[in-house]
Amino acid sequence: MRLFVLTGAGVSAESGLGTFRDRGGIWAKFDPMRLATPQAFARDPAEVHAFYNLRRRNLLAAAPNAAHDALARLSAALRSDLFLCTQNVDDLHERAGADTVHHMHGELLNARCLRCGAVHPWREDLATGTACPACHRAGGMRPDVVWFGETPRGMDAIETALSRADRFVAIGTSGAVYPAAGFVAAARARGISTLELNLAPPDNARDFDDALYGPATVTVPRLVASLIGPEPGAPEPR
Ligand code: BJW
Numbered sequence: 001m002r003l004f005v006l007t008g009a010g011v012s013a014e015s016g017l018g019t020f021r022d023r024g025g026i027w028a029k030f031d032p033m034r035l036a037t038p039q040a041f042a043r044d045p046a047e048v049h050a051f052y053n054l055r056r057r058n059l060l061a062a063a064p065n066a067a068h069d070a071l072a073r074l075s076a077a078l079r080s081d082l083f084l085c086t087q088n089v090d091d092l093h094e095r096a097g098a099d100t101v102h103h104m105h106g107e108l109l110n111a112r113c114l115r116c117g118a119v120h121p122w123r124e125d126l127a128t129g130t131a132c133p134a135c136h137r138a139g140g141m142r143p144d145v146v147w148f149g150e151t152p153r154g155m156d157a158i159e160t161a162l163s164r165a166d167r168f169v170a171i172g173t174s175g176a177v178y179p180a181a182g183f184v185a186a187a188r189a190r191g192i193s194t195l196e197l198n199l200a201p202p203d204n205a206r207d208f209d210d211a212l213y214g215p216a217t218v219t220v221p222r223l224v225a226s227l228i229g230p231e232p233g234a235p236e237p238r
Pocket of ligand 1: 007013014020025036087089149155174
């Protein structure tokens, strides 16, 4: 089995990190066009830093949940036969122990210098006056995440993994943001089976062959147990 798993904000929701488009989600409180585009950063970097500083602090206070744990167990079992592609900028898959995670929308705990291009692990707040540890120039440090209008990371690796997979699973993503929302159609066009795990049908629900609805902390361990067997010592599923 070569499995392509795409995760979205729903997998981290029960860790206390907000989703974007659910009622009361991040984009209900904050305008993405003011905060998540390169133009927004050019216009008001201090406002963008304040938003991501808050998100970074929330992430540092969060912990992986049972869905991340189950995917880490799957990663250990399938090794390179699992391509774990996340739209999430958090590091909860890694903290749960997942081996290789493809962050197509970047990582909040990295900062990138627009002056020299260096990327640095970053856990502190950023400010307009923050100097780059590599080139020592200030004013160019930004969160290393992918904003609207920017190219997602590693699209070649994603296309290769999609072309080799024999099963596609999407977990906790609304199917509203491209190119990720189109992966299921690409998988289906190849004739491989497609499954979605979500609380409710996403925008692209019609592209999936099967669905399992419920909180990710319940559905993901159940899916993983069906693929590689139950976790030793885990209670029998009801
Ligand atoms: C649960 C749950 C629980 C809740 N258990 N489930 C084609 C058509 C139309 C537009 C475009 C198009 N192609 C490109 C575009 C433009 C744009 C786009 O898609 N716009 C749409 C909004 C219309 N796309 C881009 O600009 C992208 N770049 C691009 O396309 O470049 C061109 C290119 C493509 C390919 C090759 C080369 C070049 C870039 C997109 C960048 C997105 N950035 C963000 C912010 C990242 C930084 C940050 O975190 O602030 O990424 S936006 C935000 O949305 C974030 C997420 O990764 C992304 C997806 O959100 P996600 O994960 O789906 O979350 P939600 O909230 O939408 O859904 C949560 C789901 O969980 C829901 O379904 C719930 O039901 C569920 N859920 N609790 C299980 N407990």
